[in-house]
Amino acid sequence: MKELQLQALSADAFAPFGEVIDGQTPCEQYPINEGLTQRHHALAAVDCAREGGAPALSLFRAQAIAPDFVLRSMERHPLGSQAFINTSGNSYAIVVARPGALEEDAIEGFLATGSQSISYHRGTWHHFLLALDCASDFVVVDRIGPGNNCDETELKLPLRLALPR
Amino acid sequence: MKELQLQALSADAFAPFGEVIDGQTPCEQYPINEGLTQRHHALAAVDCAREGGAPALSLFRAQAIAPDFVLRSMERHPLGSQAFINTSGNSYAIVVARPGALEEDAIEGFLATGSQSISYHRGTWHHFLLALDCASDFVVVDRIGPGNNCDETELKLPLRLALPR
Numbered sequence: 001m002k003e004l005q006l007q008a009l010s011a012d013a014f015a016p017f018g019e020v021i022d023g024q025t026p027c028e029q030y031p032i033n034e035g036l037t038q039r040h041h042a043l044a045a046v047d048c049a050r051e052g053g054a055p056a057l058s059l060f061r062a063q064a065i066a067p068d069f070v071l072r073s074m075e076r077h078p079l080g081s082q083a084f085i086n087t088s089g090n091s092y093a094i095v096v097a098r099p100g101a102l103e104e105d106a107i108e109g110f111l112a113t114g115s116q117s118i119s120y121h122r123g124t125w126h127h128f129l130l131a132l133d134c135a136s137d138f139v140v141v142d143r144i145g146p147g148n149n150c151d152e153t154e155l156k157l158p159l160r161l162a163l164p165r
Numbered sequence: 166m167k168e169l170q171l172q173a174l175s176a177d178a179f180a181p182f183g184e185v186i187d188g189q190t191p192c193e194q195y196p197i198n199e200g201l202t203q204r205h206h207a208l209a210a211v212d213c214a215r216e217g218g219a220p221a222l223s224l225f226r227a228q229a230i231a232p233d234f235v236l237r238s239m240e241r242h243p244l245g246s247q248a249f250i251n252t253s254g255n256s257y258a259i260v261v262a263r264p265g266a267l268e269e270d271a272i273e274g275f276l277a278t279g280s281q282s283i284s285y286h287r288g289t290w291h292h293f294l295l296a297l298d299c300a301s302d303f304v305v306v307d308r309i310g311p312g313n314n315c316d317e318t319e320l321k322l323p324l325r326l327a328l329p330r
């Protein structure tokens with residue numbers, strides 16, 4: 001079975017798919033709160049208001065995948081962005097492809113550190129949450145509203161992750 | 166100087182001010198992702214679209230306050246909710262009062278655990294971020310757009326936190 005290599009997650013490498021939310025991502029920055037806090041401003045838009053929808057915050061409590069987990073499907077949200085904010089401090093895997101017709105050969109894998117969160121652009125193909133070593137919580141910002149906001153497709157060629165275990 | 170006691174943060178106690186985002190808050194829950202993830206659905210609305218605004222994700226990197234820190238002001242956002250998603254796993258303090266004319270006698274203090282995040286309702290008075298023991302990162306969901314979205318007021322009677330140090 002094809003093994004998908006995981007590259008380090010960075011804002012540049014992830015740009016075709018969405019935004020990386022961490023302290024390294026280049027952005028406008030300025031001090032607030034009497035200088036006690038640095039604001040890294042507007043790292044990702046929340047694009048969840050189409051067709052009567054609105055964004056909300058949910059909690060995803062993910063179990064870790066098994067070491068031999070097989071990736072068999074991908075999904076995309078045609079009506080909104082979806083952000084996964086990592087609140088457990090654990091590393092996790094991200095598997096994505098560009099919006100449009102899914103090109104399986106162009107699927108990319110990333111390894112996020114425990115201090116990295118991400119937001120998928122509307123329409124970015126992605127595998128569901130892949131917690132690696134232990135159960136992990138993510139606060140999710142996504143669209144709630146009428147209409148179909150999840151397309152799912154089976155992979156013709158299932159994948160395994162080449163994991164750094 | 167008046168000392169503000171901190172109560173444990175819970176969804177019930179915080180309800181007049183906003184929402185608590187953690188695994189304990191009662192909500193609709195259901196399994197997703199082939200049963201690997203439990204979705205705690207719609208713990209908090211994102212109310213950031215008034216008057217030409219839109220929500221975005223920013224990162225707040227907060228230094229810890231000094232043990233003798235004096236709280237001298239409160240602020241509120243008349244045009245939007247503001248969520249602080251705790252990504253560092255550290256405890257922090259929350260100081261709030263209900264929307265409307267600020268009643269200093271009714272200011273309340275909460276101690277959040279490292280696994281608790283919160284969202285302030287539009288108009289809730291709050292002190293700025295109060296990291297306690299060490300520098301801490303929060304991913305913030307708030308309104309970006311035209312118009313004044315921050316009212317600030319000086320406290321007539323400054324406060325100190327009664328901290329569990």
